[in-house]
Amino acid sequence: MKIIVSKIFTLFFIVMYNLTFAQNKSDREWIVIDKDWRFSFGHLYDTKKDFGHAEGYFSYLTKTGFGDGPASKDFDDRAWRKLDLPHDWAVEQPFGENGSFSHGFKMAGKGFPEKSIGWYRKKITIPETDKGKIISLQFDGVFRNSKVFFNGYYLGTEQSGYNGFEYDVTAYVNYGGENTIVVRADASMEEGWFYEGAGIYRHVYLKKTNPVHIALNGTYVTSEVKADNAEVTAEITIENKGNYKGSVEVIQTIFDASDKQNANTSESITVPEFYKSANYKSKLIVHNPKLWDIDLPNLYRLVTELKQNGKIIDRYETSFGIRTIKFDAEKGFFLNGKSLKLKGTNNHQDHAGIGTALPDEIQYYRIQKLKEMGSNAYRCSHHPPTPELLEACDKLGMLVIDETRLMGINDYHLNDLERMMKRDRNHPSIFCWSVGNEEWNIEGNIVGERITNVMQDFAKSIDSTRPVTVGISSGFKSGISSVVEIMGYNYLGNGDIDAHRNEFKNQPGMGTEEGSTFATRGIYFTDDAKHYQSAYDRKPRPTFYSIEEGWKFYAERPYLAGMFIWTGFDYRGEPTPYGWPSVTSYFGMMDVCGFPKDNVFYLKSWWTNKPVLHIMPHWNWNGMQGKEIEVWVHSNCDEVELFLNKKSLGKKKMEINSHLEWKVKYVPGTLEAVGYKNGRKILTEVQKTTGKAENIKLSTDQENLSEGNVKVVTVEVTDKNGLHVPTANDEITFSIKGGKILGVGNGDPTSLEKDQFLDDVELVSITHFQEQKGTSASLPNELSSYPENEWITAFQDRDYKKQAPSHIYRGEFDLKKYSASNTVSFFYKKIGIETVVFVNGHLINPSAEDSQKYVLDFTVLKEGKNAIYIAATPLQKIKDWDVMNTDPGIIQVITPAKPWKRKLFNGYAQIIIQKEENAKEVILSAFANGLKTGTLNMGFKK
Structure with missing residues (x-):
């Protein structure tokens, strides 16, 4: 029977994929662009809270290139939160009774318009040398109803949160300069009746190819096993997004897991016409194939190369297996x-x-x-x-x-x-x-x-x-x-x-x-x-x-x-x-x-075929002495004998696909099960009454992870003898060096604890923005008193042909909760050529890193209303239809995250950590009142 084969998408593979292309001088590149995105919440229906998106006279649907608000390439996103993908904003939100039953009562999505829209922005540089290539953006999945823009140009909408999709951006690229990718995700509607997350929760790639190339998901490999051979059919879809007319050589090579070449074929084919695609099939024979199986998942690799005038113009790899x-x-x-x-x-x-x-x-x-x-x-x-x-x-x-x-x-x-x-x-x-x-x-x-x-x-x-x-x-x-x-x-x-x-x-x-x-x-x-x-x-x-x-x-x-x-x-x-x-x-x-x-x-x-012996429940039942406890034993042994404090409670035969039960009056001590096969003792298992919790134990589950920068750590507590305490519910606090914590959990279905402890980034608007004319182009170093009756709404009916030499602006911003731990910055958006900023009467100097960013000292600010004054020489219109910026900027308030913590649930919690890029080691520490601190030094394979 014919079978299927597969394409691999690991980050390791992607790196090797790009290296291989570089070595073979193929035009194809497939680059992960998960790092360094900017993110902020918008709003479901209030366009002002959605950064003015869709307020423009011409929208992105009426005229090409009119993406407005955050969709504009020139939008200022400096105050937005910085993050890496994949990202799920729903898991970051608190729980609330008004949240969706289906989505685990997270306060996001439907019913929460301020947490149902997420904006993502990223800037990339595409070199001049890429001219002539086809440039695409590939998304593995965005939940959901995503709109994607590139340099202000609308690319398309994908309704489902589960589909992968790709957009060709070749026509919109600023070669040799900065390019802006923007995604607006709308998670207000649910597709399923289960937790689905929100945002760009899968990988994103920048893809570059020759105009003549293998199409997206453009290989289909099947095989038919005949005696000691497998006949592999490799069907490819070639796409021509250029004006090339002629033929290319298609070379198909199969490698096994050890990179040994197993089969090869080559043929010359005619390239499809402009913006057309065509399918081509090749037959290859693999002798004595190693079949893919659940116990021996043998994989092969099909390398498809397109050669034009002797030069490799595309190279596409497909992982597959042979099986019936x-x-x-x-x-x-x-x-x-x-x-x-x-x-x-x-x-x-x-x-x-x-x-x-x-x-x-x-x-x-x-x-x-x-x-x-x-x-x-x-x-x-x-x-x-x-x-x-x-x-x-x-x-x-x-x-x-x-x-x-x-x-x-x-x-x-x-x-x-x-x-x-x-x-x-x-x-x-x-x-x-x-x-x-x-x-x-x-x-x-x-x-x-x-x-x-x-x-x-x-x-x-x-x-x-x-x-x-x-x-x-x-x-x-x-x-x-x-x-x-x-x-x-x-x-x-x-x-x-x-x-x-x-x-x-x-x-x-x-x-x-x-x-x-x-x-x-x-x-x-x-x-x-x-x-x-x-x-x-x-x-x-x-x-x-x-x-x-x-x-x-x-x-x-x-x-x-x-x-x-x-x-x-x-x-x-x-x-x-x-x-x-x-x-x-x-x-x-x-x-x-x-x-x-x-x-x-x-x-x-x-x-499984492995011997198994498991006793339930645990044996910590303080206060239940003398009461009957149901004891079950799960095993595939022929017989199991149960002992309490070395006294036999009887031997029982195990029926196939069943379990065994005893009624046992609780006495502290040791419950022991002995498993027999063919009359011979082969396994023992115990449940012991433990002492009080004394030590925090941290351990990794690395054997269940692929190689990479992420590890899963099990958190538990033990008694003085090192026994796991199955009833422990201590709250554990964590600190980490050389890495970051991605999330914490404990398996408690009723836990309303935070999943993630992140800095809170709040954007505070400047309101009641007013202006009056200055008398000189020289800007003040100290704030003067200005006639109250001369303040008018800023930029209202401004005559740009008869402007004053300078303008004084004032507004206010509200810090509802403010303390010395907050970091407050003013991200200025240019409303003048030269600018001076005052907050609550104090002159504020721009930061060294960014001349349009002002970090506001704690001593300058106060809880509640704060006054901001901006003195600026005016911008001039070059053309009558130029649109002038009237937004002075945004106040960013960062509240630092509290320490990561989680309660144990019935003895366990879990923490997922990721190594920092250049760290040589990661050290995780865990603390709790009355317990000895636990420390884990984790090594990572390079």
Whole structure:
């Protein structure tokens, strides 16, 4: 069966990609431009608070190049916050009861017009030597409804927050000089019913190519395994954005993971006409291919080169894998001809402390955590993922269902589907396309059937090598269920799966969502008042099934390919079965940090071949002496014997896909489980009653990260004997040298603590701005008294042909909360040729770094109203239609962040750190009252 192959998007790859191009003198460059952006909030409907955007007489939609407000290339953004991408502004906001239930009650997005619009600006230089190249901007995703401008020119709008998109800016470039990129993101509307973040939360690239080049996502590699060989078909799309007419040589070379050349082909082709594209196919044979598999995820690399007159003009690399997939209606799923039960999870894209702005390393961390649990499949719920997640799945060996956002048959729906598939179809990890999920309005009727038929056939026209599925939850009888290629069952309680299978015996099926149980990590008695659910695996509601019940159902039926649990990780939003103040889900096998709940060990017992032995709960139950505690053991041993303080409580046989239970009266001490295989003792596991917390312990989880500059640190406390204290909830404060903290979390679904501790940047407008004429062009060094009756509104009815030699301006700004810790600056926007500034009667000198920036000393300012006076010689109009600046500038107030901190939740917290660019080491310290300080010195691979 033909299979798919993949394109890799890691930052490491990008660097190597550019180096390789430079060595081969290709015209292609692909440059990450994530660093040094400026950001500020705008406003949803108040154009004044949106920096005057869309107030111009000519708008960006009426005349080309009329981007106004921040969209103008000349807009002054010096007072805006400086940051690096990826960035999620929603995770930075506090929680509030009026926030969205779906988005975890963050006070951003809908209902918060002052936090629903985000502006981003970045300046780049493009050299003269790039003339003649095609210059493009590539965005992996902006949430959402983004408008992009370049040098004031409007490029386009992308409604969905999940689609990648690209804009050609060649015609607008200022070669040899400064160029301005502007993005306005509108996150006021939700696409999903789960936390989605806000802003430019994925990578951005500057791309440069020869006019004749491989198009965006312009390779499609499939393979067919025949005996000891694989026939690889490499289809490329060549685009001509120039006037070149003639031929180019196309060279296709396949390399294995050790960079050994495996196959090569070359042919001369005719270039498509001006602004046209054309597809070309090449056949290559790989002898004795190393197949991509979940245990050995072997990858190959296709290098496509275009040569014109002997010179390489483009070089494009595609990562791919060789493997076969097959669904059988009787026997389930096969990978490389071997039966494989899908052991999957559904997941959204956010993580504790950082929201949706995941560093690439965290993608690897999360996929590796799922692999450790025994999972072999991942469903992207419910939208196209970031490219780096698919790269992690390719490299680590995780199968993927790739899912589009919305069902439909028009351009909006099909174009989204096509872009997702063309971007992702080379990834060997993807084994199925999903074109919908729980579309209750159409699932069981003729409309759903029609839409599914169109989307399914449309998908096949783009990629015929993978099947199509839809997740169905409103009964498995008609409509979509009767026509979809691979039936996706969402929850046993929603219909009779066996009955549907008996009616459609030629239709393969899998459980696209199952489980949906409630559990809070480290909690063993449900407490509805505190919004905590017991971690024992129970039915979430009478008609639904526990994790164990669900897995048994699918494991016992060969015709079902497997199941995808809802969910692998907890996620922000959908805090079912509660509401405020719960802010995260309870469904995950792991919490939002990736700390395992006890269900992880049930799955690990039956999803892996490694011996497993796990006791729940912990054994710290002060005050419950003599009361019965439910003790569960998760294991894949044949038998398990339980001991309390060395006294046997009995040996029990383990049934397949089950667990064991004891009722144990609590006595402090040691609970020990002994696991037997074939009558032989192979494992022991203990839960000990610990002493009081005394030490802070910091440890890294580097084995679950790709190489990079980001590390995940686990924070916990131990007693005097070094035992982890599972009931500890101490508040820990952090400091760091050589790096920065990206986010903190603890997995508590009710925690309303900050995710991030950042400097607050407030922009304060100058109001009541007035003027009066000066009598001399000489500007004062001291503030004089000016006649009160001569003040008029500034710039009102100004006659620019008969201006005074100077003007005196006055205004006021309000510092509602002010202390010595604040840094206050006046960013002056030029309203005169020469300028003198006074604040509260004091002459203010410009800063050395910027002649139009004035740093205001604490002794000059006061809480409440402050007066600002500006004396300036007037600007002159050169042309009558020149637009003169009438904005004196903005006051920036920076309130320094408080120290980073987080409470432990049931013994754990997590902190994500990033190394500073030139740091040789990173030292993290953790403090808490009554505990010994913890310190971690972290090394990074170069």
